[in-house]
Amino acid sequence: MKTPKRLKPLIEDGIIDSVLSRLMSGKEADVFTVQVGHEVRCAKVYKEAHKRSFKKAAEYQEGRKVRNSRRARAMEKGSKFGRDQQEEVWQSAEVDALYRLSAAGVRVPEPFGVFDGVLVMELITDADGQPAPRLNNVLLEADEARDHYAKMIRNVVRMLCAGLIHGDLSEFNVLVDAEGPVIIDLPQVIDAAANNNAERLLERDIRNITEYYGQYAPELLSGRYHREIWSLFKDGELEPDSTLSGEFAESLHDADVDGVLEEINAVREEEMARQERMKDDDNPKHR
Secondary structure, three states: OOOOHHHHHHHHOOOOOEEEEEEEEOOOEEEEEEEEOOEEEEEEEEOOHHHOOOOOHHHHHOOOOOOOHHHHHHHHHOOHHHHHHHHHHHHHHHHHHHHHHHHOOOOOOOEEEEEOOEEEEEOOEOOOOOEOOEHHHOOOOHHHHHHHHHHHHHHHHHHHHOOEEOOOOOHHHEEEEOOEEEEOOOOOOEEOOOOOOHHHHHHHHHHHHHHHHHOOOHHHHHOOHHHHHHHHHHOOOOOOOOOOOOOOOOOOOOOOHHHHHHHHHHHHHHHHHHHHHHHHHHOHHHO
16 A cells, blocks of 8 residues: 555665554544554554544643653644644654553553554454454344453453553444453553543543443442542552452441531621621620
8 A cells, every 4th residue: 555654764774664554533533553573553643633633632731740841831732843743742642652551461462652643552353364353243142242341341441450441442442352341442552540521531531441341241230340440549459459349338427417516606696696796896885
């Protein structure tokens, strides 16, 4: 095939040998299979900001740290340099997350680096060596769905233990190889401790995958993993291999009605006493 313009510099620099085919075109990037020595890998070419259809980018970027103060100020001002730096941060977020998550035991493609806005990484393949399908294109038996779902929940937990939340997890961002699900597409990954949207995005991630696997194994729909996982995380008790029940009991305490009434009466009595003092101050007999 004709070599895409963005991939020509990588060939010239010897990072890849040739472009084999276009694998997919997504909302924030185009992905190609490329030859690197004796291996076939992926090259993810990020689209420019004005061409991306990814919505609410600011929601995901909240809490991302920029070490260079000059870069941070430029990004806040929105100058051309700042916008360029914002793009670099957006693109580097995925490769940084891949390295971090791979080390944490999360099933993600192995990254090989970002070069001029192109992420080169492992090509996930099926049992026949062909590019692995996305989860939304796979039909599952009930037992397979239960097994894959358990692995996905474990991946989500390990991600959170590494301090990250996918933020856009669904059947469209998961590949399926011979061993089960592999999580992909991470440029919007968020810092769980620094982003105010963390709990909501975790809940959405888990709801999305629960609803998908639940169509094959309906009993999965009753799970309450989000609340259980988030509660353990907030309390500092979440571990990569934490035993989860899928249940969560809300902390319900009987309202202390008597205590509330006592406080109301105390305020009322104080106000009555204040008004009496005001009357006394206005009464000439007390001057």
